[in-house]
Amino acid sequence: MMERFYNPVFVKELKLRFRSFKSFSGLMFYLAVLCIFIAGFLLLTTEFTGRGFFRPETSFMMFAVLTILQMALVLFITPSLTAGAISSEREKQTLNILLTTTQSSTQIVIGKLLSSVAFLVLMLVAGLPLYSLVFLFGGVSPSQLISIFLFYLVTVVAIGSIGVMFSTITKRTIVAMIATYGSIIFLGGITAFFFFLTMAFHQMGNAIGTGASFMTYFWASINPGALMLTLISPEMGDALAELSGVELPVWITYLIAYVFIIVLCLTIAIKKLRANMKSNR
Numbered sequence: 001m002m003e004r005f006y007n008p009v010f011v012k013e014l015k016l017r018f019r020s021f022k023s024f025s026g027l028m029f030y031l032a033v034l035c036i037f038i039a040g041f042l043l044l045t046t047e048f049t050g051r052g053f054f055r056p057e058t059s060f061m062m063f064a065v066l067t068i069l070q071m072a073l074v075l076f077i078t079p080s081l082t083a084g085a086i087s088s089e090r091e092k093q094t095l096n097i098l099l100t101t102t103q104s105s106t107q108i109v110i111g112k113l114l115s116s117v118a119f120l121v122l123m124l125v126a127g128l129p130l131y132s133l134v135f136l137f138g139g140v141s142p143s144q145l146i147s148i149f150l151f152y153l154v155t156v157v158a159i160g161s162i163g164v165m166f167s168t169i170t171k172r173t174i175v176a177m178i179a180t181y182g183s184i185i186f187l188g189g190i191t192a193f194f195f196f197l198t199m200a201f202h203q204m205g206n207a208i209g210t211g212a213s214f215m216t217y218f219w220a221s222i223n224p225g226a227l228m229l230t231l232i233s234p235e236m237g238d239a240l241a242e243l244s245g246v247e248l249p250v251w252i253t254y255l256i257a258y259v260f261i262i263v264l265c266l267t268i269a270i271k272k273l274r275a276n277m278k279s280n281r
Contacts, residue, residue, distance in 0.1 A: 009103055009111030017119055030073060030123050034130050037069055038062070063134045064232050067148055070127060071155075071228060075188070078120060078156055079180035082163030084173040085112035086273065091173060105273040109266060113157075113164050120156045124149060147231050151251075155224050158258040159184060161265035168269040188224055195219035195226065199243065217244035221253035 017023050041062050086109075089095040098108060134140045162183045166176040198215040220226040220240055230237035230250050241247055 007107050007111045007114070009098075009108050010114050011111075013111060013115035014118060017115055023119060026077070027123055027126060030077070031126060031130075033073065034066070034070065034127055037066065038130055038133065041065070059134045059136075060140055063131075063140045063144075066131065066134075067228060067232060068225075070124075071152065071224065074120060074123070074152060074156060075159065075184055075224075077123070078116075078159045079163050079177050079184065081116040081119060082113065082160040083167050083177035083180045085116065085164050086167040086269070087170060087173040087176050088167075090171060099274060105270045109164060109168070109269045109273060113160050113266070116163075117157055117160050120160075121153070124152055144231065147251075148228070151224075151227060151231060154255060154258050158261045158265075161262045161269075165265040165269045168272050187222065191219045191223040192225065195223060213244045214246065216240075217246040217250075218253075220244075221250045222257045227251060227254045 045058055045062075086095065089098055103111075131145060135142075159180070163176065163180040166179040166183075167173070170176045170179065195216060198213075198219060217240065226240075227250055230240065237250055240250065
């Protein structure tokens with residue numbers, strides 16, 4: 001039974017990744033950034049005396065800013081881990097050897113993706129002790145923390161799938177990395193621009209007001225930053241529902257959209273991996 005789920009590519013990539021000094025130096029850098037931020041926040045809040053008040057409202061503010069910072073770091077690191085999954089094998093001229101093994105295209109693509117996601121999950125878990133500081137001062141519920149980490153997981157898998165897809169259909173790692181970062185800019189920046197644009201049309205009472213209000217909800221529902229803000233502050237989700245007239249929670253649409261992105265990107269990667277061969281396995 002377990003042999004069905006055994007993926008040699010995943011096991012090999014996982015061993016190579018966790019034996020690399022680069023991986024642990026990256027993890028150390030990631031935790032160092034979080035520690036510096038938290039220490040600086042605490043010092044500023046207590047006015048560098050260590051005797052100032054730290055209210056639940058301040059704790060919530062630290063949680064919100066820490067969540068945004070961690071999401072930015074994850075989005076910055078993910079393409080570097082996934083955009084070279086297949087293209088690096090092609091550049092090292094080892095892809096043809098990999099394709100002649102008994103591993104199917106699905107096993108190769110999924111194994112490459114899961115090894116990268118596993119390292120990113122390790123980074124998120126390693127940051128949990130730092131997150132736990134907010135529970136010392138109150139202002140944050142455990143359900144918020146759980147929802148934030150589930151949001152991280154879905155987003156990381158989606159961005160990772162995009163990186164693996166571009167790594168498969170392009171020949172150079174740098175091109176795949178640029179394309180993946182471009183996708184992140186679209187999902188995080190361009191959708192935010194369209195959100196504010198359609199919101200402005202809606203408030204101006206344009207003739208396309210009904211369509212604009214729906215598009216306002218649509219652009220917000222696929223933007224990672226917008227969903228993160230609604231998870232941190234549910235009042236923002238209520239304000240968006242009142243503005244757009246759509247009662248469906250943003251996280252449901254976000255989950256559907258990103259699951260679709262994951263399935264689409266992995267399907268393309270699997271199909272294109274052996275595009276030049278006579279038969280796909």
